[in-house]
Amino acid sequence: xxxxxxxxxxxxxxxxxxxxxxxxxxxxxxxxxxxxxxxxxxxxxxxxxxxxxxxxxxxxxxxxxxxxxxxxxxxxxxxxxxxxxxxxxxxxxxxxxxxxxxxxxxxxxxxxxxxxxxxxxxxxxxxxxxxxxxxxxxxxxxxxxxxxxxxxxxxxxxxxxxxxxxxxxxxxxxxxxxxxxxxxxxxxxxxxxxxxxxxxxxxxxxxxxxxxxx
Amino acid sequence: xxxxxxxxxxxxxxxxxxxxxxxxxxxxxxxxxxxxxxxxxxxxxxxxxxxxxxxxxxxxxxxxxxxxxxxxxxxxxxxxxxxxxxxxxxxxxxxxxxxxxxxxxxxxxxxxxxxxxxxxxxxxxxxxxxxxxxxxxxxxxxxxxxxxxxxxxxxxxxxxxxxxxxxxxxxxxxxxxxxxxxxxxxxxxxxxxxxxxxxxxxxxxxxxxxxxxx
Amino acid sequence: xxxxxxxxxxxxxxxxxxxxxxxxxxxxxxxxxxxxxxxxxxxxxxxxxxxxxxxxxxxxxxxxxxxxxxxxxxxxxxxxxxxxxxxxxxxxxxxxxxxxxxxxxxxxxxxxxxxxxxxxxxxxxxxxxxxxxxxxxxxxxxxxxxxxxxxxxxxxxxxxxxxxxxxxxxxxxxxxxxxxxxxxxxxxxxxxxxxxxxxxxxxxxxxxxxxxxx
Amino acid sequence: xxxxxxxxxxxxxxxxxxxxxxxxxxxxxxxxxxxxxxxxxxxxxxxxxxxxxxxxxxxxxxxxxxxxxxxxxxxxxxxxxxxxxxxxxxxxxxxxxxxxxxxxxxxxxxxxxxxxxxxxxxxxxxxxxxxxxxxxxxxxxxxxxxxxxxxxxxxxxxxxxxxxxxxxxxxxxxxxxxxxxxxxxxxxxxxxxxxxxxxxxxxxxxxxxxxxxx
DNA sequence: CATGAATGAGATTTCATTCAT
DNA sequence: TATGAATGAAATCTCATTCAT
Numbered sequence: 001x002x003x004x005x006x007x008x009x010x011x012x013x014x015x016x017x018x019x020x021x022x023x024x025x026x027x028x029x030x031x032x033x034x035x036x037x038x039x040x041x042x043x044x045x046x047x048x049x050x051x052x053x054x055x056x057x058x059x060x061x062x063x064x065x066x067x068x069x070x071x072x073x074x075x076x077x078x079x080x081x082x083x084x085x086x087x088x089x090x091x092x093x094x095x096x097x098x099x100x101x102x103x104x105x106x107x108x109x110x111x112x113x114x115x116x117x118x119x120x121x122x123x124x125x126x127x128x129x130x131x132x133x134x135x136x137x138x139x140x141x142x143x144x145x146x147x148x149x150x151x152x153x154x155x156x157x158x159x160x161x162x163x164x165x166x167x168x169x170x171x172x173x174x175x176x177x178x179x180x181x182x183x184x185x186x187x188x189x190x191x192x193x194x195x196x197x198x199x200x201x202x203x204x205x206x207x208x209x210x211x212x213x214x
Numbered sequence: 215x216x217x218x219x220x221x222x223x224x225x226x227x228x229x230x231x232x233x234x235x236x237x238x239x240x241x242x243x244x245x246x247x248x249x250x251x252x253x254x255x256x257x258x259x260x261x262x263x264x265x266x267x268x269x270x271x272x273x274x275x276x277x278x279x280x281x282x283x284x285x286x287x288x289x290x291x292x293x294x295x296x297x298x299x300x301x302x303x304x305x306x307x308x309x310x311x312x313x314x315x316x317x318x319x320x321x322x323x324x325x326x327x328x329x330x331x332x333x334x335x336x337x338x339x340x341x342x343x344x345x346x347x348x349x350x351x352x353x354x355x356x357x358x359x360x361x362x363x364x365x366x367x368x369x370x371x372x373x374x375x376x377x378x379x380x381x382x383x384x385x386x387x388x389x390x391x392x393x394x395x396x397x398x399x400x401x402x403x404x405x406x407x408x409x410x411x412x413x414x415x416x417x418x419x420x421x422x423x424x425x426x427x428x
Numbered sequence: 429x430x431x432x433x434x435x436x437x438x439x440x441x442x443x444x445x446x447x448x449x450x451x452x453x454x455x456x457x458x459x460x461x462x463x464x465x466x467x468x469x470x471x472x473x474x475x476x477x478x479x480x481x482x483x484x485x486x487x488x489x490x491x492x493x494x495x496x497x498x499x500x501x502x503x504x505x506x507x508x509x510x511x512x513x514x515x516x517x518x519x520x521x522x523x524x525x526x527x528x529x530x531x532x533x534x535x536x537x538x539x540x541x542x543x544x545x546x547x548x549x550x551x552x553x554x555x556x557x558x559x560x561x562x563x564x565x566x567x568x569x570x571x572x573x574x575x576x577x578x579x580x581x582x583x584x585x586x587x588x589x590x591x592x593x594x595x596x597x598x599x600x601x602x603x604x605x606x607x608x609x610x611x612x613x614x615x616x617x618x619x620x621x622x623x624x625x626x627x628x629x630x631x632x633x634x635x636x637x638x639x640x641x642x
Numbered sequence: 643x644x645x646x647x648x649x650x651x652x653x654x655x656x657x658x659x660x661x662x663x664x665x666x667x668x669x670x671x672x673x674x675x676x677x678x679x680x681x682x683x684x685x686x687x688x689x690x691x692x693x694x695x696x697x698x699x700x701x702x703x704x705x706x707x708x709x710x711x712x713x714x715x716x717x718x719x720x721x722x723x724x725x726x727x728x729x730x731x732x733x734x735x736x737x738x739x740x741x742x743x744x745x746x747x748x749x750x751x752x753x754x755x756x757x758x759x760x761x762x763x764x765x766x767x768x769x770x771x772x773x774x775x776x777x778x779x780x781x782x783x784x785x786x787x788x789x790x791x792x793x794x795x796x797x798x799x800x801x802x803x804x805x806x807x808x809x810x811x812x813x814x815x816x817x818x819x820x821x822x823x824x825x826x827x828x829x830x831x832x833x834x835x836x837x838x839x840x841x842x843x844x845x846x847x848x849x850x851x852x853x854x855x856x
Numbered sequence: 857c858a859t860g861a862a863t864g865a866g867a868t869t870t871c872a873t874t875c876a877t
Numbered sequence: 878t879a880t881g882a883a884t885g886a887a888a889t890c891t892c893a894t895t896c897a898t
Contacts, residue, residue, distance in 0.1 A: 038866085038867065038868085039867080039868065039869085040867085040868095050868090050869085051869090051870080051871085054868090054869065054870080059868085059869080060867095060868070060869090
């Protein structure tokens with residue numbers, strides 16, 4: 001499967017192993033759910049014995065946590081930076097942000113973890129916490145602040161910044177959810193680009209300050 | 215225990231039993247997830263023996279299906295009727311629709327089933343199918359049609375009706391999801407009303423036809 | 429396996445089952461030790477499935493506890509009664525007590541539980557506690573009190589009552605231990621009677637008050 | 643690699659290693675029992691890798707055997723010598739022997755092996771055999787012979803020498819067992835000295851030849 | 857209609873042991 | 878000599894499901 005000679009049993013490459021195991025786990029957890037996936041399946045997919053999985057992760061639950069951690073690391077920071085210091089009309093920044101998320105969601109591998117979290121979080125408070133603390137706690141306030149600043153500067157209509165965040169990102173997320181969970185999507189496929197542009201049209205006008213009528 | 219005649223001890227009301235079982239199942243599935251709930255727990259909560267559950271439902275999976283069926287039964291029809299024949303600006307109808315959903319979501323009992331479905335659907339194509347066929351397949355086209363008609367009549371901006379549906383309902387659904395899954399909500403609680411009104415403000419302007427300037 | 433017709437699978441007699449399981453467990457734990465005995469072995473010996481064992485006992489450890497409890501119930505009371513109110517020379521009572529224990533120890537079934545406890549107690553504080561609290565805490569003070577009263581009344585030499593208890597019962601217990609653990613015993617078998625009588629000879633003289641020589 | 647020169651960090655003294663492993667094993671087996679102790683724990687405590695343990699001992703069971711062997715090595719000879727050729731009243735020799743054992747038992751490190759053996763012997767005939775053959779087979783006959791000679795010489799009462807051995811050593815052993823297993827001991831601690839002296843008082847009188855009354 | 861008793865088939869986790877380096 | 882990596886074989890415990898009553 002790799003290269004050179006075929007070493008049947010022992011392969012001894014510890015450094016890569018944990019990641020391989022997490023890859024296998026992600027694929028299976030996403031496809032079947034955490035509870036329905038057995039450690040044996042993860043091991044088999046990673047090309048290891050069950051016991052070897054426990055060499056790297058102390059429990060099945062730890063596997064899930066490590067998985068989420070790995071996926072979540074670095075996700076938030078990128079986007080937040082751009083918003084932090086922004087002054088002026090927030091709409092271009094919001095547009096950029098949505099397009100960025102859309103690009104990420106287009107890759108099923110990236111969409112898999114949030115989907116997994118959405119399903120497992122209710123039963124695993126720790127899983128929910130990881131995502132809440134490492135992603136949402138950073139991104140949501142940044143968005144809220146961005147909008148608040150826009151309102152203050154008169155660049156956008158006087159809306160509730162915190163609630164408006166939902167109006168900004170909700171449509172994109174629901175679009176992906178509908179497609180992934182119920183296979184409900186436009187005839188020409190996921191059409192994320194079109195979805196984003198259509199939504200931005202509405203958002204742009206929806207947030208525009210009232211025309212100071214004469 | 216319920217009706218008129220006093221048969222307090224020897225209650226043998228066969229007709230209500232299945233519903234009681236489903237009530238128990240819903241509560242438990244919602245709280246712990248389908249896979250983590252045992253038939254024994256459902257039976258205990260319904261005040262029956264495990265075997266009795268199998269008297270009414272042939273399997274644990276059937277329990278879930280029946281549950282979803284029951285919840286979904288009449289949900290769609292109500293809303294669809296109002297949209298079906300509407301002519302003119304769709305925005306008031308959309309507003310009414312959102313307020314209706316919001317009212318329903320405010321009751322945790324009503325929000326439970328969609329949340330459950332969201333989590334179980336990926337692993338149970340049949341569950342996804344029930345919801346898709348009995349709810350989404352009715353509501354989504356109705357909304358799409360309503361918007362298309364609004365565009366055609368010049369009441370709203372020329373948007374893609376199918377994609378705009380996401381912009382209409384997404385914010386509300388994401389709001390509830392954030393609150394339920396990650397406990398992320400405004401300081402003053404779920405604030406569904408405020409969310410809807412804030413969103414409608416944006417939506418109203420966002421969908422408004424371009425001012426024919428000059 | 430039992431009587432009448434051969435009912436291959438279901439036997440339905442719940443009342444006797446727990447005791448049958450405990451019997452099986454005692455036999456196996458005694459022969460192989462607790463850690464080396466599997467629940468599967470216990471189940472097989474009791475003529476049940478593994479799962480059925482868990483129907484009656486929530487864990488393997490609980491099996492051990494129930495076992496000890498059952499064996500220990502009522503053991504202490506009998507002997508203690510005779511000592512409680514005794515006045516006068518304690519030696520006949522001690523002799524009776526030792527003969528009673530010896531008779532009990534002659535039956536391997538009775539000796540098994542103390543032997544088991546001796547081995548498992550160090551790792552299972554709860555097991556040690558059961559025996560300590562339900563047997564030793566009753567018998568040892570009774571013996572101590574009996575001897576103290578004998579000393580006070582001048583019937584026996586002024587010995588330390590608490591320590592003398594060891595001199596009374598130690599030889600018998602060590603004899604059984606040597607035989608069971610190392611198969612070290614007289615040529616003619618366990619010879620419990622001879623052991624007790626020989627020990628009583630020594631004890632009788634050993635405890636006798638000093639001849640108040642003239 | 644080993645010799646003279648000071649290599650404080652890079653210590654590679656192969657010769658001591660097996661003993662260090664046995665030390666670790668003894669501590670752990672005593673504290674947790676053989677079955678509950680893992681080879682990994684032993685290795686960790688000895689500051690080695692698991693595999694290194696297998697370099698010195700072919701199996702976990704061999705570890706236990708070596709342990710017992712080492713502990714047992716010189717134990718017996720000392721005491722036996724004194725008894726072998728004794729002529730005259732055996733009681734002073736018995737007293738010396740008991741005091742010697744008591745002194746040894748006062749050190750938990752010395753008491754650990756017999757306690758361990760007591761627990762593991764029933765499941766490991768080889769372990770029982772080591773102790774039986776290398777300790778008991780020497781000490782018990784020596785004690786028996788000593789007593790027999792005392793009886794023959796009229797120094798002590800005509801008792802059964804083999805059984806009387808139990809009366810001599812049993813109390814001491816039971817005292818230690820009660821303390822170790824059930825934490826049952828005098829208020830002022832293990833009090834081994836007092837126990838021995840109290841027991842010797844009884845034993846002295848108990849073995850004394852009948853007063854040739856007139 | 858209802859249930860107590862029972863189980864087969866697994867799931868997670870552990871651990872003594874081995875081997876390439 | 879020493880070890881990190883790996884595993885086969887088991888052990889405990891769970892659970893959906895069945896059947897005699």
